[in-house]
Amino acid sequence: MGMDFNFTEEQEIFRRTLREFVEKKVKPVADEIDRKDEFPEELFKGLAELGCFGLRYPEEYGGVNADRVTFSIFCEEVARGSLALAASATMQAFMGTHFIAKFGTEEMKEKFLIPAIKGEKKGVICMTEPNAGSDLGNLSTTAVKDGDEYVLNGVKTWITNAPLADFFTVAARTSKGKGMEGIDFFFVEKDTPGVELGRNIEKMGLHGTRTSEVVLKDVRVPVENLLGEKEGMGHLYLRDILAEIRIMTGALSLGAGQAVLEDAIQYAKERVQFGRPIGKFQAIRFKLAEIATELEAARWLVYYSAWLIDQGKQPIKEASMAKLFASETAVKAADEASRVFASYGFSKDHAVERYYRDVRFLLIGGGTSEILKLIIGGELGL
Numbered sequence: 001m002g003m004d005f006n007f008t009e010e011q012e013i014f015r016r017t018l019r020e021f022v023e024k025k026v027k028p029v030a031d032e033i034d035r036k037d038e039f040p041e042e043l044f045k046g047l048a049e050l051g052c053f054g055l056r057y058p059e060e061y062g063g064v065n066a067d068r069v070t071f072s073i074f075c076e077e078v079a080r081g082s083l084a085l086a087a088s089a090t091m092q093a094f095m096g097t098h099f100i101a102k103f104g105t106e107e108m109k110e111k112f113l114i115p116a117i118k119g120e121k122k123g124v125i126c127m128t129e130p131n132a133g134s135d136l137g138n139l140s141t142t143a144v145k146d147g148d149e150y151v152l153n154g155v156k157t158w159i160t161n162a163p164l165a166d167f168f169t170v171a172a173r174t175s176k177g178k179g180m181e182g183i184d185f186f187f188v189e190k191d192t193p194g195v196e197l198g199r200n201i202e203k204m205g206l207h208g209t210r211t212s213e214v215v216l217k218d219v220r221v222p223v224e225n226l227l228g229e230k231e232g233m234g235h236l237y238l239r240d241i242l243a244e245i246r247i248m249t250g251a252l253s254l255g256a257g258q259a260v261l262e263d264a265i266q267y268a269k270e271r272v273q274f275g276r277p278i279g280k281f282q283a284i285r286f287k288l289a290e291i292a293t294e295l296e297a298a299r300w301l302v303y304y305s306a307w308l309i310d311q312g313k314q315p316i317k318e319a320s321m322a323k324l325f326a327s328e329t330a331v332k333a334a335d336e337a338s339r340v341f342a343s344y345g346f347s348k349d350h351a352v353e354r355y356y357r358d359v360r361f362l363l364i365g366g367g368t369s370e371i372l373k374l375i376i377g378g379e380l381g382l
């Protein structure tokens with residue numbers, strides 16, 4: 001496998017710093033964020049101060065130009081505290097800002113990327129549509145060139161933090177080409193005439209993130225807002241970051257799974273039935289042993305894939321395996337932990353109830369398990 005991977009001292013220090021932030025500031029309020037369903041603005045700013053939103057970006061824009069292993073540490077550690085905060089934070093640090101950082105004009109970077117890295121403005125990504133989820137090639141939002149402008153029309157759905165966003169990266173069809181080849185990405189400011197927030201989506205979990213539709217009605221943007229060299233390149237730009245998207249969701253799964261495991265271990269030590277802590281019963285012990293083992297295996301897959309990106313590779317197979325295995329492991333962990341807690345896990349008194357709801361998101365974002373298996377199968381030559 002050519003696996004020559006170790007965490008550097010710098011990466012270990014970054015992990016410790018984040019862990020301390022999460023222990024002190026995030027864990028104590030994570031249940032409250034869930035109950036109130038309020039965006040954790042202060043914690044979001046705190047992550048900006050720690051440099052998290054600039055991890056992937058150059059120093060000239062306030063970033064720190066870190067590697068992808070470090071980015072994965074960020075995902076894992078924040079998700080260990082609150083998956084809702086982590087979902088918002090990773091949106092800001094990656095998908096909501098990637099396209100303008102890579103293809104935006106200097107003015108866009110000045111007005112939007114730099115403030116986003118500081119946590120002062122929010123960026124989000126609008127890809128999914130009511131009839132185009134996994135099948136993104138079927139999206140129907142259009143961007144028609146009219147002189148030195150593009151006119152955008154369409155409806156986007158499931159957009160994380162759209163109600164809080166200052167700017168959107170919107171996937172739209174430019175050419176008449178069918179499928180993915182006709183898709184490009186556009187920079188759209190919130191205040192552009194014709195941009196409206198649609199229906200708010202009430203969710204099972206990830207409370208504290210806001211999710212809504214975004215409606216684009218004759219939205220005119222200058223031609224510079226086409227993010228990329230020319231029309232017809234969008235699918236290639238997306239392909240370039242697919243492995244990274246999957247590793248990110250895999251790393252979020254590690255943190256979520258780890259939080260579950262830690263709570264379940266503690267509970268298994270404390271809860272006494274039939275005269276002994278339930279962790280002494282083989283049935284409970286085996287559950288926790290399995291979760292710990294699978295999480296450790298998932299951790300290797302995720303960090304190894306991130307490290308491969310840092311080596312300049314495009315690890316589609318490894319990243320797909322990492323995301324598939326890590327997310328399924330987090331979901332299994334939450335299910336098993338719920339059994340360990342029994343009635344107490346069915347109450348809102350314990351975080352395990354929140355974990356059980358939140359982890360379902362990991363099965364969907366970054367590619368569903370079914371789609372990932374299709375891709376892995378393809379990589380096997382099937």
Ligand SMILES: Cc1cc2nc3c(=O)[nH]c(=O)nc-3n(C[C@H](O)[C@H](O)[C@H](O)COP(=O)(O)OP(=O)(O)OC[C@H]3O[C@@H](n4cnc5c(N)ncnc54)[C@H](O)[C@@H]3O)c2cc1C
Pocket residue numbers: 124125126127128132133134135157158159160161206211361364365366367368369370371374
């Ligand atoms: C909490 C949350 C936040 C989100 N945030 C964003 C966001 O910020 N921006 C954004 O653009 N999108 C966002 N999404 C949307 C997400 O990307 C989509 O939900 C995802 O792409 C899956 O699409 P879908 O839900 O329409 O499922 P569908 O594609 O309709 O899939 C339904 C089922 O069919 C299966 N399926 C589909 N095609 C195949 C196939 N070829 N073979 C086998 N099985 C198949 C799927 O695996 C799934 O089980 C978010 C979703 C959630 C839940």
